[in-house]
Amino acid sequence: MCGIAGILNLTGQSRQDVSVLQRMVYLQRHRGPDEAGIYIDDTIALAQSRLSIIDLSSGIQPIHNEDKSLWIIFNGEIFNYPDLRNYLISKGHSFYTHTDTEVIIHLYEDEGVNCLQKLNGQFAFAIWDNNKKSLFIARDRVGIRPLFYALHNDQLVFSSEIKAILSLPNFPREINLQSLDQVFTFWTTLKGKSILNGIYELPPGHLLVAKGGRIEINKFWQLPFSSEKTEHNREKLIADLKELLHDAIKIRLRADVPVGSYLSGGLDSSGITSIVKKNFNNKLKSFGIRFEEQDFDEGEYQQEMVNYLGFDHSELFIKNTDIAKHLKSMLWFTEKPLLRTAPIPLYLLSRLVHESDYKVVLTGEGGDEIFGGYNIFKEAKIRNFWAKYPDSKLRPLLLAKLYPYIFKDNRLKDSLVEFFKYGIDEPSNPFFSHIIRWNNTSKIKAFFSSELEENLNSYNGLDELRTDLPADFNSWNYLSKAQYLETTIFLSNYLLSSQGDRAAMANSVEMRMPFLDYRIIELMCNVEPELKINGLNEKFILKKVFKDLLPQRILNRDKNPYRAPIKQGILVNKELTGQYLNRDSLKEYGLFDPEKVRLLINKLNKFEKASEVDNMALIGILSSQIIYNMFIKDFNPDYSGMKQFDIVFDMRT
Amino acid sequence: MDNHKEHIKSFIIENFLFGDEKKLKDDTDFFSSGLIDSTGILELVGFIESSLPVKVNDDELVVKNFSSLNNITAYLKLKLNSNSN
Numbered sequence: 033m034c035g036i037a038g039i040l041n042l043t044g045q046s047r048q049d050v051s052v053l054q055r056m057v058y059l060q061r062h063r064g065p066d067e068a069g070i071y072i073d074d075t076i077a078l079a080q081s082r083l084s085i086i087d088l089s090s091g092i093q094p095i096h097n098e099d100k101s102l103w104i105i106f107n108g109e110i111f112n113y114p115d116l117r118n119y120l121i122s123k124g125h126s127f128y129t130h131t132d133t134e135v136i137i138h139l140y141e142d143e144g145v146n147c148l149q150k151l152n153g154q155f156a157f158a159i160w161d162n163n164k165k166s167l168f169i170a171r172d173r174v175g176i177r178p179l180f181y182a183l184h185n186d187q188l189v190f191s192s193e194i195k196a197i198l199s200l201p202n203f204p205r206e207i208n209l210q211s212l213d214q215v216f217t218f219w220t221t222l223k224g225k226s227i228l229n230g231i232y233e234l235p236p237g238h239l240l241v242a243k244g245g246r247i248e249i250n251k252f253w254q255l256p257f258s259s260e261k262t263e264h265n266r267e268k269l270i271a272d273l274k275e276l277l278h279d280a281i282k283i284r285l286r287a288d289v290p291v292g293s294y295l296s297g298g299l300d301s302s303g304i305t306s307i308v309k310k311n312f313n314n315k316l317k318s319f320g321i322r323f324e325e326q327d328f329d330e331g332e333y334q335q336e337m338v339n340y341l342g343f344d345h346s347e348l349f350i351k352n353t354d355i356a357k358h359l360k361s362m363l364w365f366t367e368k369p370l371l372r373t374a375p376i377p378l379y380l381l382s383r384l385v386h387e388s389d390y391k392v393v394l395t396g397e398g399g400d401e402i403f404g405g406y407n408i409f410k411e412a413k414i415r416n417f418w419a420k421y422p423d424s425k426l427r428p429l430l431l432a433k434l435y436p437y438i439f440k441d442n443r444l445k446d447s448l449v450e451f452f453k454y455g456i457d458e459p460s461n462p463f464f465s466h467i468i469r470w471n472n473t474s475k476i477k478a479f480f481s482s483e484l485e486e487n488l489n490s491y492n493g494l495d496e497l498r499t500d501l502p503a504d505f506n507s508w509n510y511l512s513k514a515q516y517l518e519t520t521i522f523l524s525n526y527l528l529s530s531q532g533d534r535a536a537m538a539n540s541v542e543m544r545m546p547f548l549d550y551r552i553i554e555l556m557c558n559v560e561p562e563l564k565i566n567g568l569n570e571k572f573i574l575k576k577v578f579k580d581l582l583p584q585r586i587l588n589r590d591k592n593p594y595r596a597p598i599k600q601g602i603l604v605n606k607e608l609t610g611q612y613l614n615r616d617s618l619k620e621y622g623l624f625d626p627e628k629v630r631l632l633i634n635k636l637n638k639f640e641k642a643s644e645v646d647n648m649a650l651i652g653i654l655s656s657q658i659i660y661n662m663f664i665k666d667f668n669p670d671y672s673g674m675k676q677f678d679i680v681f682d683m684r685t
Numbered sequence: 686m687d688n689h690k691e692h693i694k695s696f697i698i699e700n701f702l703f704g705d706e707k708k709l710k711d712d713t714d715f716f717s718s719g720l721i722d723s724t725g726i727l728e729l730v731g732f733i734e735s736s737l738p739v740k741v742n743d744d745e746l747v748v749k750n751f752s753s754l755n756n757i758t759a760y761l762k763l764k765l766n767s768n769s770n
Contacts, residue, residue, distance in 0.1 A: 442743055447746075471719060625703075631700075639728055
């Protein structure tokens, strides 16, 4: 796991400067604290800082092919590299390291950009072909590893994190207002966007080729949903999934350092932990989060798993005050505003992992998206059923099964039904599954300043999203549509980013997600919806796969989304809110209406329980203010600890 | 009754519109406009019960009584009249 950075001259040749790359790498040093290297010639500079996990002694990057015409910098893991290596050796390639990195470069040598189809992993890499004077950059299928790029002074600049690009001399720093609008609608930016103007994210499953001053970006993979109706034999599907999941975990345990596991107490992480403990590592160590705030705590389920399997489990206890205390540090890594505080406990958990001398953990990310675990999917199913008879009084009451905690107050039933009725007359809307969530979230845009609203000029993120849907999207079943939206927006751009890579790599920890093995995704995309959500029983088929591996209580428990306190975690820190939510700062940054923000804080202080919308407004506004302060107003990183590269391939004339 | 309407209106403007009074008319539907959600209804009922001599029964907490300023005022009128009777 690593940080990568590069600069390509798009027009002619101008001398590259090692110190510019040194700064870029230094700002990403948390991603790769072990060693750093650079390749530099008259056209391009490629730099990398490394977190050594495979081939600790000789894996320093950049790495080259036999005749040194190809150079690669790589962030990530290729889990099927031993097979690929044997295949490449059989074709006559010779290797000078034992790394997965070197496998990519030889595979590219033979197969060009089609090499991507053979890679099973989580990756972002760049290969410089010195013969063709061509740069090839790619990012893994679902976006586990990040890659940002920008055009600046006739150069293509790219890096793992945005801050490296901002370190370039005279790079303009401005908030992208449309991106802010997207965060305040979808909980994250949409495909390809970053929160800053002029900085783009290479979308998951995409590749970029730059040659002769031209840049082309193309898709190499997408979620293979289709309108084709399938009928799987249930027992065979369970057997196939068992075998695949077993292998997905096995290849993710490949490392020259110990691999731990995150345990939330939910079905997904418990299932993975159980497979590891029973099949691969009897001395497994796991890590879990506990909360002072009872509503968020899942400690009893974690303990149930520990008692059931017997392994070494470390708990991290999160106090409400930890949220505000670590918010700023977390935002330095997420590089985008948040509508949730849930990344903060994970950021602190990765610190515990690091302090426990672990560099790699397995996690359950992706289980809900791929196997159909979220309430929003069941909500779509019920609303589809309801939409057939919109006047039905009974059909909407099925929603009480999904949200018993909000429906338990009988007095609210009528208003809740009204809430879920939004858009019920438009079941053909491609966003039918998510429209309530997005519409509800959009209410917090009421806090935007009038200047910001004017600049947005009626921009609507839904239009942008609509133009990017797959051509046959409308012919898919309700669940495939909802899974596609959830996976491509929230999983890729938030869960794997702010709450995934960023929260873990901040403390030099690599997450590996067996459920996101592309073989499992491809198989499950093709499975009929009733095997994913049977009646209202979520993750139906996965529960069958895990049947003999987990205690009944874990198998049968209701899905509990991982959340962290917002109001209780933020308002306790008057210093932080005073610093960023005061009238002068709000006015100066120009994003939000100071009077409305004042009334919001008043309201939150007045009522004991905050609504979901008010909570999102609070963290959304505060995190945007901090992001503005950190990356726009006062971006002055301290470079005093910067070191020389450990290895330099200087080919400049 | 107009006093009650103004009283409730200013509560809604301050707590649900954060001062943006032009978004609230007497017949604005709280639910279809997204102005008030289920937590908001509890806050609104709590406010009415604490500032007026009214106790809202469970069976009265239905959308038609609480979906707009006009409807709330009509409901309160009936309720306060029956109290005084």
